[in-house]
Amino acid sequence: MNRICEVLDIEVPIIEGGLAYVGNGLLAAAVSNGGGFGQIGSAGRTPENFEDEILIACEATKNPFGVNIPISQHTDFTPYLERIKKHKDKIKAVSLGAGNPKELIPFIKENGLKALVLTSTAFHSAKAENLGADIIICEGYEAGGSNGPSELTTFTLVPQVKRVVSIPVVAAGGIVDGRSMAAAMILGADGIQMGTRFVATKECEAHDHFKAAILEAKDDSTTIMTRMLKGPLRVLKNEYAKQVQVTEKNHPTLEHILPMVRGTYNKLSMFDGDIQGGFMSCGQVASLINDLGSAETVVQQISNEARQLFRTSDTLGF
Numbered sequence: 470m471n472r473i474c475e476v477l478d479i480e481v482p483i484i485e486g487g488l489a490y491v492g493n494g495l496l497a498a499a500v501s502n503g504g505g506f507g508q509i510g511s512a513g514r515t516p517e518n519f520e521d522e523i524l525i526a527c528e529a530t531k532n533p534f535g536v537n538i539p540i541s542q543h544t545d546f547t548p549y550l551e552r553i554k555k556h557k558d559k560i561k562a563v564s565l566g567a568g569n570p571k572e573l574i575p576f577i578k579e580n581g582l583k584a585l586v587l588t589s590t591a592f593h594s595a596k597a598e599n600l601g602a603d604i605i606i607c608e609g610y611e612a613g614g615s616n617g618p619s620e621l622t623t624f625t626l627v628p629q630v631k632r633v634v635s636i637p638v639v640a641a642g643g644i645v646d647g648r649s650m651a652a653a654m655i656l657g658a659d660g661i662q663m664g665t666r667f668v669a670t671k672e673c674e675a676h677d678h679f680k681a682a683i684l685e686a687k688d689d690s691t692t693i694m695t696r697m698l699k700g701p702l703r704v705l706k707n708e709y710a711k712q713v714q715v716t717e718k719n720h721p722t723l724e725h726i727l728p729m730v731r732g733t734y735n736k737l738s739m740f741d742g743d744i745q746g747g748f749m750s751c752g753q754v755a756s757l758i759n760d761l762g763s764a765e766t767v768v769q770q771i772s773n774e775a776r777q778l779f780r781t782s783d784t785l786g787f
C-alpha cells in the first residue's frame with residue numbers, strides 16, 4: 470500500500486496544500502471526497518472562522534482531512550491550537566510550514582494527530598524527521614506562495630530529500646496533472662501536494678477574478694517578489710507586484726516592504742477580487758490549468774491519469 474495513504478488513511482496520495490485566505494472547508498471536503506487529503510488553511514482566518522470551516526468540512530465529508538498552520542504567519546497561534554485540540558477527533562493531521570516546527574510537533578503528537586512538515590531543503594527535511602514529523606512535504610521553487618530561500622526546484626529537491634529521510638515524502642510545486650504526479654513519484658515521492666490547481670476549482674472560495682486570472686495565465690505569468698528581504702514569494706504578475714519590486718529596488722528595507730505585503734493586500738486580490746490592487750500567490754503551473762472543475766473530480770482524474778501512465782510505461786520508445 471502507498472505509504473501516504475497508509476499514514477493519512479486515504480485512497481490516493483494527493484494532498485491539498487494549505488491555502489491562505491482561500492483554503493475553505495468545502496474545498497477540503499471535496500478533495501477528501503475524491504479520495505485525497507483536503508486541508509483547511511488558518512492563514513488569513515480568525516480562530517473563529519477557522520473553527521467554522523472545520524465544522525463545514527466535517528458536515529461535507531466522512532473522509533479524513535487536515536489543517537495547515539504556517540507558523541510565521543501568525544503572531545499568536547495559540548487560539549488556533551485550542552481549536553485543533555477541541556476538534557482533534559475530527560482532524561487527522563496538521564501541516565506546518567513557514568517556520569521552525571520544533572515547538573508544535575509535540576503538541577500535534579500529544580493530540581494523536583499526524584505531523585506533516587513543509588521543507589525546501591534536504592537538511593531541513595532530515596531535521597524535521599528527527600523532530601518527529603510523520604510526513605515531509607518538500608516544496609520546490611515552482612510553487613505558488615512562499616518559497617524556500619535556497620530556490621531548489623521540485624525536480625532536484627525530491628531525490629535529495631529521499632536520500633536523507635526514511636519517512637514518506639510528498640512532492641509539492643509544479644504538479645498539476647497525472648503526468649507531473651507520475652514524474653514526481655518516479656523521482657521518489659510517495660505522493661503529491663498541489664495548491665494552484667485546487668484554487669482553480671468550483672469549491673474553492675477564491676474570487677472568480679483570481680480564478681479567471683489563473684485560467685488566462687501563460688507559462689511566464691508568475692514572478693518572484695520579496696526575495697532579498699522576506700524570502701521569495703511567487704505571485705501572478707500584475708501592477709501591484711511590479712510596484713513591490715520597484716520599491717524593493719529603490720528602498721530595500723523591511724520598513725518599506727512589510728507594509729506592502731501585509732495580508733490585507735493578499736486578501737484584496739485573492740478573496741475580494743481586486744486583481745490589480747494586491748498580490749495573488751500562484752504557481753508556475755497556472756498555464757496548464759484549463760477548467761474550473763470540481764476538486765473531487767480533479768483528484769480522481771489526476772490519480773487515474775497517473776495510474777494509467779504507470780501501466781503504459783513501455784511508451785518510452787527506446
Ligand SMILES: Cc1cc2nc3c(=O)[nH]c(=O)nc-3n(C[C@H](O)[C@H](O)[C@H](O)COP(=O)(O)O)c2cc1C
Binds near residue numbers: 489512566612
Ligand atoms: C493561493 C495560495 C495560498 C497558499 N497559502 C499557503 C499557506 O497558507 N500555507 C502553506 O503551507 N502553503 C501555502 N501555499 C502553498 C501550497 O500549500 C502548496 O504547497 C503549493 O501551492 C504547491 O505548489 P503549486 O502551486 O505549484 O501546486 C499557498 C499556495 C497558493 C497558490
